[in-house]
Amino acid sequence: MIIEIAENAGFCYGVMRAIDIANRALEKHKTLYSFGPIIHNPQVVEEYEKKGLRVVESIDEVDGPVLIRSHGVAPEIYEKLREKxxxxxxxxxxxxxxxxxxxxQLCDEGYKVVIFGDKDHPEVKAHLGYTNYTAIAINSEEEAKKVKATRVGVVCQTTQSVERFGRVIEILAKKIRELKVFNTICDATEKRQKAARELAKRSDLMIVIGGKNSANTRKLYEICKETAKNAYHIETEKEIDPEWFKGVERVGxxxxxxxxxxxxxxxxxxxxELK
Ligand code: SF4
Structure with missing residues (x-):
């Protein structure tokens, strides 16, 4: 059985930077607060809890230094923290x-802002805040068909798939008179998705590792499922069933x-070791 790890798998620049900032802050502070988990990976969150990083859901729970994680927060959160x-x-x-x-910028220029992404994801929630909650978040071609405005400005959740974004823009371009688009999908996401797709093409089975609550991992899983003969999304080796590998020659x-x-x-x- 040939096992190959995709290029660009794992930590991206933004996550590595956030972990680095958290490490340095934890050397200085015994307790650090974070709105939501530092990254969408339960194993890492558990490790950081032990080091003093407390995950909170509201500003009321905070009474010391606060780490803003890589997803960012809406501007009013900064204001409230400063007030505090x-x-x-x-x-x-x-x-x-x-x-x-x-x-x-798009909001200030008077465009109806459309954010392509998952409206429940913290990054998208923060983006909405930067438009004073006047933007709409859409996450499918069906929703794109329902957008009604003559001047539309689009930004994208950084971890969305380029293909889906392209399809949504195509729909909007056919019906919107003035359309301004910022492709804000980050390089790391594009590279990781491309490498995963390439590897999935030559693999019988793809193993996608990452938090079940991680949007970018779920996207990778979608891509692998579409391309490889079979794919599984796991967080740790405990979820692996040796049966998955019966008759498999190439694992990605x-x-x-x-x-x-x-x-x-x-x-x-x-x-x-399963070989
Ligand atoms: S925008 Fe890209 S580099 Fe930044 S945290 Fe998200 S995936 Fe990582």
């Missing part, structure tokens, strides 16, 4: 910041942006 007088340690990914800036492994390399290695070695 707590230190803000901002680990928002620069690519997410760029998308936030474009969302605000990829991992989402929030999957640390030690988990990828552990799973690679586990599969290798």
């Amino acid at each position: 007088g707590v230190e803000i340690i901002d680990a928002t990914c620069p690519f997410v910041k760029e998308a936030q800036r474009y969302a605000k 492994i990829t991992a989402g942006a929030s999957t640390p390399s030690y988990i990828i290695e552990r799973i690679y070695n586990f599969i290798k």
